[in-house]
Amino acid sequence: MNILVSIKQVPDTKVIKVNPKTNTLDRSSAPAILNPYDAHAVQEAVRLKQKHGGKVIVLSMGPPQAANAIRKCVEIGADEGYLISDKKFAGADTLATSYALYKAIEKLEKEQGIDLVLCGKHAIDGDTGQVGPGIARRMGMPPLTNVINVESVDTDNKLIRVHRKIEEGHEVIESPLPCLLTVEKTINEVEYAPLPNMLRAARYEPYVWSVDDLEDVDIKQLGLKGSPTIVGTMWPPEKSSGAEMIEGSTDEQVSRLLEVMNDTQELLAVKGGDGA
Amino acid sequence: MSIEEYKDVWVFIEQREGEIFDVGLELLGAGRELADKLEVNLCGVLLGNNVKNSAEDLYAYGADIVYVIDDPVLENYRTETYMKAVGDLVRKYKPEIFIYGATSNGKDLASAVATEVMTGLTADTTMLDINLEKRLFEASRPAFGGNIMATILCKKHRPQMATVRPKVMKKPEADFSRTGKIIEEGLGLKEEDLQTKIIDIVKSAKKSVNLEESDIIVTAGKGIKDEKGMAMVKELADTLNADLGASRDVVEAGLIGHAHQVGQTGVTVTPKLYIVIGVSGAVQHTVGMQNSDVIIAINNDPEAAIFNVAHYGIVADAFEIVPKLTAELKKALDKEGVTTNG
Ligand SMILES: Cc1cc2nc3c(=O)[nH]c(=O)nc-3n(C[C@H](O)[C@H](O)[C@H](O)COP(=O)(O)OP(=O)(O)OC[C@H]3O[C@@H](n4cnc5c(N)ncnc54)[C@H](O)[C@@H]3O)c2cc1C
Ligand SMILES: Nc1ncnc2c1ncn2[C@@H]1O[C@H](COP(=O)(O)O)[C@@H](O)[C@H]1O
Numbered sequence: 001m002n003i004l005v006s007i008k009q010v011p012d013t014k015v016i017k018v019n020p021k022t023n024t025l026d027r028s029s030a031p032a033i034l035n036p037y038d039a040h041a042v043q044e045a046v047r048l049k050q051k052h053g054g055k056v057i058v059l060s061m062g063p064p065q066a067a068n069a070i071r072k073c074v075e076i077g078a079d080e081g082y083l084i085s086d087k088k089f090a091g092a093d094t095l096a097t098s099y100a101l102y103k104a105i106e107k108l109e110k111e112q113g114i115d116l117v118l119c120g121k122h123a124i125d126g127d128t129g130q131v132g133p134g135i136a137r138r139m140g141m142p143p144l145t146n147v148i149n150v151e152s153v154d155t156d157n158k159l160i161r162v163h164r165k166i167e168e169g170h171e172v173i174e175s176p177l178p179c180l181l182t183v184e185k186t187i188n189e190v191e192y193a194p195l196p197n198m199l200r201a202a203r204y205e206p207y208v209w210s211v212d213d214l215e216d217v218d219i220k221q222l223g224l225k226g227s228p229t230i231v232g233t234m235w236p237p238e239k240s241s242g243a244e245m246i247e248g249s250t251d252e253q254v255s256r257l258l259e260v261m262n263d264t265q266e267l268l269a270v271k272g273g274d275g276a
Numbered sequence: 277m278s279i280e281e282y283k284d285v286w287v288f289i290e291q292r293e294g295e296i297f298d299v300g301l302e303l304l305g306a307g308r309e310l311a312d313k314l315e316v317n318l319c320g321v322l323l324g325n326n327v328k329n330s331a332e333d334l335y336a337y338g339a340d341i342v343y344v345i346d347d348p349v350l351e352n353y354r355t356e357t358y359m360k361a362v363g364d365l366v367r368k369y370k371p372e373i374f375i376y377g378a379t380s381n382g383k384d385l386a387s388a389v390a391t392e393v394m395t396g397l398t399a400d401t402t403m404l405d406i407n408l409e410k411r412l413f414e415a416s417r418p419a420f421g422g423n424i425m426a427t428i429l430c431k432k433h434r435p436q437m438a439t440v441r442p443k444v445m446k447k448p449e450a451d452f453s454r455t456g457k458i459i460e461e462g463l464g465l466k467e468e469d470l471q472t473k474i475i476d477i478v479k480s481a482k483k484s485v486n487l488e489e490s491d492i493i494v495t496a497g498k499g500i501k502d503e504k505g506m507a508m509v510k511e512l513a514d515t516l517n518a519d520l521g522a523s524r525d526v527v528e529a530g531l532i533g534h535a536h537q538v539g540q541t542g543v544t545v546t547p548k549l550y551i552v553i554g555v556s557g558a559v560q561h562t563v564g565m566q567n568s569d570v571i572i573a574i575n576n577d578p579e580a581a582i583f584n585v586a587h588y589g590i591v592a593d594a595f596e597i598v599p600k601l602t603a604e605l606k607k608a609l610d611k612e613g614v615t616t617n618g
Contacts, residue, residue, distance in 0.1 A: 228396030
């Protein structure tokens with residue numbers, strides 16, 4: 001069973017800092033990492049490969065540095081990596097991104113056959129979660145989003161059964177293969193890479209494709225040109241009139257706080273009342 | 277495609293077993309304002325099995341027209357069926373704007389429809405408006421990384437689509453004197469023709485916390501540092517009989533479960549009292565709590581952005597003030613307890 005995992009390199013939003021004066025991002029403060037959800041997708045693919053055979057192919061669209069994110073996937077256990085990288089892809093929103101990735105997957109599908117596509121639930125830089133379903137629609141595959149468990153794969157009958165998270169619990173869904181899953185972090189634990197994987201990853205060079213390496217591409221659907229959404233204005237969020245600052249020594253601050261909370265008598269009633 | 281042909285504001289009305297999710301009603305409230313500005317109809321899109329009876333309830337929340345597809349195949353959400361149903365309606369009736377609740381299924385559907393009809397979609401928006409001069413939908417959301425909001429536009433494609441998280445918009449007062457009309461369509465799909473099958477739906481035991489319903493929330497940010505700080509905040513929360521909230525950084529540090537995360541990728545909360553300790557106030561956090569009745573912020577940095585949304589601010593070291601506050605509250609509540617519990 002050949003499994004393709006679509007992965008993205010993202011800035012680590014946990015450490016990125018905003019300059020409070022200019023309201024701009026200090027990009028140099030943020031190292032680029034493999035989107036955490038995608039790491040779980042690769043791990044799941046490796047797990048499925050160990051059970052059912054085949055190989056794990058990772059694909060990413062991004063600048064040349066994104067090769068590092070692909071290396072990270074090789075550490076987890078991916079067999080091959082492809083990076084589609086071209087100025088013509090730049091500035092893509094989710095619609096144009098899913099188009100470019102679809103064109104690459106179509107080519108890989110023709111060359112080696114793809115039985116399953118995995119994506120992360122979303123990328124932490126934008127949190128949209130739109131690219132996975134977009135790829136699925138273009139490939140004509142059923143998309144199964146928010147997957148928390150792959151219960152079984154029946155390679156003879158080409159069927160997969162997964163658990164999909166919904167607000168009230170989860171659904172058990174069966175779908176024919178090939179299909180596309182987007183995975184939640186709870187689907188697995190990303191394991192520590194074994195040494196041979198680390199060594200292989202350190203030297204690994206992914207295949208790099210430009211637009212010209214893809215077939216039947218409609219240039220108008222790529223990059224900025226192919227993106228229906230554009231960013232209009234950016235502004236700092238509205239400031240309220242500002243807080244009433246409670247000054248003084250710690251003791252004074254505490255007693256004023258108690259006053260504030262006491263004034264809102266209701267609050268203490270909540271506590272004293274039903275206590276549920 | 278001529279974009280002038282596209283009119284009306286649509287809201288996707290999500291339901292399960294005939295029960296309509298609140299987020300759909302909240303979005304009718306937001307959609308009503310957009311439709312009034314544009315002087316067009318506000319329409320609900322209601323799909324399901326035996327849901328037609330609920331359609332008329334939507335007038336009360338602002339809908340002028342409700343598009344209904346009632347079919348056993350639509351009993352439970354599946355991308356395959358819902359995407360076809362919504363895609364057909366969009367192609368036939370051409371809405372100018374289409375908003376969806378950012379639930380698991382709402383996001384899934386909106387993403388699929390965006391590709392199906394080839395248009396733009398903005399995820400997790402927190403503010404919606406119209407630029408009347410250019411007749412453009414302005415969908416705004418916190419942008420990447422920090423204290424910035426961005427307005428996303430979709431100039432040349434229709435419908436202009438966005439998802440909005442539950443509780444971000446206010447559910448309007450119901451006005452049962454309002455009337456409207458129902459337009460019913462068919463689906464044209466049979467269960468046998470479908471690829472995906474729902475084998476089972478497993479409802480999990482009630483969530484351990486449901487911050488959306490809490491009256492008092494005490495939230496810990498990265499300023500509380502570690503388990504010890506967390507225990508300190510928990511003691512304050514317990515004293516107040518409050519629920520515990522957390523910033524994303526605290527959740528990612530493994531100090532508490534994701535169900536406690538407040539903000540853009542957590543829950544949106546509206547308690548009577550929100551005490552927030554050691555949270556810097558990034559917009560992704562504040563969009564989830566800024567509508568709380570009373571917000572008290574404790575932070576040792578006088579410049580922290582959290583003070584912009586708080587009603588009361590205290591510049592202090594959490595490790596110094598929180599234990600004292602807890603102790604004093606215990607005293608006060610003991611006295612209080614005699615009168616209120618007696
Ligand atoms: C797409 C996306 C989605 C996101 N979604 C969410 C979300 O849903 N919820 C969320 O919370 N965040 C979310 N974030 C992250 C958000 O941008 C911030 O990074 C995060 O909220 C910061 O958490 P924090 O305030 O706890 O930590 P920090 O920003 O590190 O702030 C810690 C604060 O503690 C103060 N402090 C330090 N020591 C003390 C002390 N001894 N006493 C008192 N104060 C002290 C510091 O002055 C500082 O202000 C998201 C980010 C992105 C990019
Ligand atoms: N540039 C990209 N290259 C490869 N995969 C991507 C890219 N962008 C998004 N994806 C995939 O789509 C998922 C959702 O991304 P997003 O829609 O941006 O939140 C990610 O977890 C990846 O699996």
